Amino acid sequence: METLKGKKALVTGGNSGIGYAAAKELKAQGAAVIITGRRENAIREAATELGVTGLVSDQGKVADIESLAKKVSEQFGKLDILFINAGVLGGAGIETATESDFDYVIDVNFKGAYFTLSKFIPILNDGASVVFLSSNVVGMNGANTSMYTSSKAALNAVMKIAAIELAPRKIRVNAISPGPTQTEILNKMGLDPAARLALDDWMIERIPLKKIGSADDVAKMVTYFSGDASSFITGAEIVMDGGMSL
Template sequence: MQKLSNKVAVITGGNSGIGFATAQRFVAEGAKVLIVGRRQDAVGAAVEALGSAATGLAGDVADLGTHDRVAALVAERFGKADIYMANAGGIRIQPSLAVTPGDYDAQFLANARGMFFGVQKIAPLLHDGGAILLTSSIASRKVLDGHAVYAGSKAAIEAFARNWALEFKDRRIRVNVLSPGPTDTPIIGKLGIATEALSQVEEQAAQAIPFGRMGEADELAQAALFLCSAASEFVTGVNLAVDGGMTLT
């Protein structure tokens, strides 16, 4: 039996990487999926790849108007939703002394403010017994070079999750966090690292992981499926690191 049969899921940042892999998993398990991404062309291509069970909306999660449009589309198209995965975000790797107010704001607007108000807008449309999943990062707990602002923005959403797990308990809405370690996704190529240095960066990341390799997007998607399905119906307020043991080192 499909694990998400007749469920409706919303995934921000669902057009690539972990978000897209999760959308694929959810569709395979019987869900209807609304993916949200910044670029219309990328969202359109992802919807085409996902098939008739997918709907797309182009919008930036840092823009609060995007969340109004997501909620309106869910209400119009589906009436309610069962799963909300707040996965979209941004990162700029740089030493703290080089961070500008613009650098800081860009990360907190997307990662913390955007996530907070995305949940605020969608919560009234979630069925009782639904699931909220926030994508964080092991950087909130493990110090990584150049990640101070990013880590702070992710730590904020982990605090949101703990609070929401209790705020929404009377509706039996579970709120959990997924914290990836280094994962082989297109975002690696967007970190400002020279193309010729990418293989070295990936090799260094693999060496820092006890399992000896980076994670795959589908491995994160499988964890997301667990946290959003009935398999975890007695789990709320947890932060699941999917990192090959990297936070242990």
């Protein structure tokens, strides 16, 4: 059943992983979908595969965000669904951290996500849904994760405040916090096949449900938050990590 028929959705970082899966699911539910990403070739390929619109935009640059909002407004009008998904991994121990380490993570994960919401608010329809991609690390305290964890914790704070600020327009703002998820980003860590399998085993051992989540799991939650079934939910963070953070 196409529960989102007639809706217009934008997914940042939609050319791979969770963003790609969410764009696919949103389209399957009837929405007209726009995906964004930094790499032109990757966006063009993903948009063709999905049968959606692809636009090049770097969430780490506020000027790109402003340009994107203007382009979307001019070409597509107002949006009903905004999934702020784009993000990067990165970090270091606090003692050895550099400014470039810090800026790399914060510019995309927090500043970029913040201004994506800010610049798109004027082109959201009343009753729209905004979903942030956060992370279960906010409820954990791992060494060498201070930058990434801080970026997601800050995002959760903004999500709750935005839910209050946008409630008069019936715009709902929520967050999804996955745990380990099988996406291409895990294959870009430079690990050899044996080390990659060892990483999976290490994660599974720490997850009570004894499995790693899939991008499709998260995509289904994005569509849930985007539809009428969640019309009385705002300011909520849903943790999807198989119990890892318990």
